[in-house]
Amino acid sequence: MQIVFPCPIILRWTCQHAFLGIHGAIQAKYDAIDKDTPIPTDRQIEVDIPRCHQYDELLSSPEGHAKFRRVLKAWVVSHPDLVYWQGLDSLCAPFLYLNFNNEALAYACMSAFIPKYLYNFFLKDNSHVIQEYLTVFSQMIAFHDPELSNHLNEIGFIPDLYAIPWFLTMFTHVFPLHKIFHLWDTLLLGNSSFPFCIGVAILQQLRDRLLANGFNECILLFSDLPEIDIERCVRESINLFRWTPKSATYRQYAQPPRQASESNGTRSSMSCFSADYQEAPRSDLSRDSIKLDDLKAEVSPRISAEDLIDLCELTGPSHSKTPVKKTKSSKPKLLVVDIRNSEDFNRGHISGSINVPFASAFTAEGDLVQCPATATLQSFKGRVVVIVGNAVKNTAAFAAHLVKNKYPRVCILDGGINKIKPTGLLTVPSPQI
Incomplete structure (x- = not known):
């Protein structure tokens, strides 16, 4: 099995740029976005920023707050079909930290990351997208760990109660930045279904405690998530991914397949994972959408x-x-x-x-x-x-x-x-x- 080593911090912004297919006049596009005119979301952004990864000196600085504000507002203004959900600030944090002196690139990386891993998660009514995602996650738990799945279902501890912040922020609301960087080194190599395997890997680290407890105890456990060994999480996520048939994580509401001209060409040469089933050409033998x-x-x-x-x-x-x-x-x-x-x-x-x-x-x-x-x-x-x-x-x-x-x-x-x-x-x- 191929081992994925953590990227040196100085190389991470280059890796993001490559894996997310960022190209073109990034700075000019960013400069053209109106980041000054007041919008209804401003108030929520102002509330969220002072609470987002503020243990970090860079992001907690006045300059960090100003950059946070501009990047988040640029995303909201440039995506009129989507809305600001709480958690978007956490999602923005890794991109801003790694591109602190290049707001345009932070914005571009975030804008490319969201449709790949969080397609339509930020719709005003995202209930159908979230519910499908959580249902597929439940099936992944049953697929990889039926004993744990049986127990969680029996006590009524469903993913709706704990996993929405995981996936809505791609774990940035759950882990500190240094763990996110390690996790995303592998996430960016994978496809849109890889987060399911990360979620299962987290549950398996907590497996013994979950199996030993009932509903109330599990709620308390997730209200203050215990320390997670991120290296083990990455290693086990890769193993889970390789045991998962590509079409098992098919989602009707995932990002539609891109045209060949839109591909950044990095998947086959850089990725240690198989191609995304969502991206494959459809045929009579493909999975059908169901209610x-x-x-x-x-x-x-x-x-x-x-x-x-x-x-x-x-x-x-x-x-x-x-x-x-x-x-x-x-x-x-x-x-x-x-x-x-x-x-x-x-x-x-x-x-x-x-x-x-x-x-x-x-x-x-x-x-x-x-x-x-x-x-x-x-x-x-x-x-x-x-x-x-x-x-x-x-x-x-x-x-x-x-x-x-x-x-x-x-x-x-x-x-x-x-x-x-x-x-x-x-x-x-x-x-x-």
């Missing part, structure tokens, strides 16, 4: 048919005819669990999948019924398991049962078996002679 209520009803994330084909290294008309040789360090091993009845399974199924019919898979207590197929499933515990079926309700319920049984890395095939049928990739067993 927020339907998304909330599912404990486990969905993955796309194209993701499944890639992870299983299946070949077909739209893929290479030469199978890719698997190596120990390539993709995580994956098991496809087909929950249709045996007759449908035998008419055609994904190569390598096992058949565990939903109707007879679990006891009345919710435990797996013991049989050769479920023994295979149990042997794959800890690896990625994809549930495939005909009915969305059944696949979601099957996945939820596995999560209850503390199976990690469980996901659902978006669109079910019908998404795979047109590809010609289903296998039909040879007749017995």
